[in-house]
Every structure is written in C-alpha cells, then in structure tokens.
Amino acid sequence: MPTRVEQFVSHLDRLSGGIEPRFFPFEAVRDLPPVTVMVYDDVPEPGMLTGFTYGVSLADHPHWQLGRPELCISVKSDDLRWPLVLGHIGETQRGDNPFHYGDTINLGERIAPDSAMTAFVIFAPAVLDRADFADINVGETRPINICCLFPIHEAERRYIQDQGLEAFWKLGWDPYDVKRPSVV
Template identity: 35%
Template sequence: MNDRDAFDRFDRYCEILDSLIGATSVISEVEPREMGDGPVRAVVYIGTPEPGYVTGLTYGLSLSSHPDWRSRGRELSITVRSENVEWSQVPARMVATLRGVCPFNSGQVLGYVQPFVEDSAMNSVLLSEPAVEWSSGLIDLSCGEVDPKEPGLVEIIGVYPVHSSERDFVRSRGFDAFWSLEWDRFDPARAPVV
C-alpha cells in the first residue's frame, strides 16, 4: 500500500471538508488501476452547494506526486446541477485510471470514449479553479507536522464536464477561448456551445 496513505490522513481530510461545507459526506470506494498506489475514494455531498446540486471530491490523487505540483498534493472537485449522484464519482474514476500518468493541471482537457453517466452525452472534462471555494484553495492535512513523504498541503482542482466537440475546441483554440464563451458550467445536460 502507498506509504503516504493513513487512515487518520483521510479522516482529517473528511473532517476539514465537512467543516468547510457544513454537511456530512458520503464516501464510496473506486477501484484503482494499481492497488499498490493506495485507495481512491469519492467524497460526496448531496444538495451542495444548494438543493438540486451534487458536489464530489476525490481522495487518492494526493497519494501520488508529479513534478508540476511542487511540494503540494492535488485532489479534484466537481459540482453539477443534477440529482444524479453518479456525477460526483466522475473525478474519482478519472483519478483511479490516470493517477501517476496525468498531471491534472488547470486548463487541461481530458476525454473518455463513452459518456460519463447515462443521462448525459458529455464524455470529457475541463480542469480549472473549483466551483466551490475551498477556503484558501489549499487544504492542510499535515496537523502541524512536516513529513517529506506526505505532502501536507493539498490543492483542489475543479472539474467541469464538457462535450467532445468542446474538448476539441479547447485543444485547437486554447483554454481561455473556450472558458470565455457563455456556457452553464453546472449543467451536465446542456447542449454543446461549439
């Protein structure tokens, strides 16, 4: 098992998130590509930030490292206007598949062959600032102790579902060109804007 993972680290993560959100999370496990990399979990908040929305965060990406991250770990966050809680698990499924091979940088677009959930045609995501503000944007899991094997600071990266035509637009025209268009970032049932 990954030596960065510890039950108290995950507990701290959930306590911090529950406190920031003011709700209790529902946790689900997602099978990782490599069992030795440690667990991948979806931390889900139904009705957050308001009724009719679902918010999901990952746990497990910060157990890996990447040169782009400097001394921080990363986790992903999605917020959509939907009653379908399956959306909250999309980032965790991405982490389970791409952890260790993808940097998950803001401005990056990632695609999948099939739609993420049954009730939407979206099969890609755009990474950016998270939709929900997470205090300073960093979550400190160190408990005041500095351990070089365990990044204490975890940066939250936002995940926004997009259509494959929008993914192609981002790849050809750039993140800023797409982000500046008018589109509902919270509606996974919307029509493509390009």
C-alpha cells in the same frame, strides 16, 4: 494528531457546513491505498451533487512540487455517475496525469445517460474560494490543492485544445448544467 485523511475530511466538513457525505471507495489498481469519493447531496445548493476524491494525492508525479491534487465536481444532477467518475479517473490516472488547469480528459463515451457530455476540462473550483481549494494543510510539506473537473462536450474539448481555456470560458456557459447544449 489527526491523520492526513482526517485533516482533509475535516476541511471538507467545514466547507459543507457539516453535511455528512456518502463515501464510495474504489478498488485500487496501483500499489497505493484506494481512491475514495465523498459525495455531498444538495451542495452548494439544492438539486446539486458535489464530489471530492481522496487518494489521488497519495501518488507521486514530477510536476507536483508545490502541492498534490485531489479532484472535485459540482453538477446540477442527482445521478451519482457524475461524482463517481472522479473515482475512476483518480484511481486510473493518479501519478500519470498532472491534472493541470486547462487540461482536458476525454472519456470517449457519455458520462451519464442524461447528458451527451463525454469529457472534462480541469480548472479551479468555481464554488469555492481560493483559501478553500488551494494549499490545504494536511500535515505534510506538500499541501493538497483541489482541482475541479467541469463536464464538457467533445466539440468543446477540441475548441479548448485549439483556442485555449480562457477563450472557452468567455463563451458564457453554465459549468454545472450537464444537460446544456454545446456552446461551440
């Protein structure tokens, strides 16, 4: 029987069409196995990076009754800082942050030098079908659900807090463009 991590990586392998990811383990800051980021180059299209965590779902949180999250990001960039920030967020916030859709994460500093973005909004992955990001069976009673972190500007983070994610989503922005100007 494949292990939990083997089942999750196998799921990601199917999604990527067999593209081999690069693995970046993070130093554990909790009494759990460390978070690892898997980075796929040119997925879902050339010029993009897509990253997924594994290890966030190993923690417990009282809100995680029906499933446990892992994080993902897809950006038009070749800068590894974008997917690697998932490992930092995942390792330091797992068990404390419920990673609910519509929540924001403020890093308080630029994520990468090529962008003025300093925050993320959490929502369903736009590049995946629901069957590919929700209720991923890893051999346990609580499946994995993939939550996407979309890079945003500080002004957009405040707008989401004031007006809600739905109002922000309707503003017509490119969720993958890390060099775009703020839409608010």
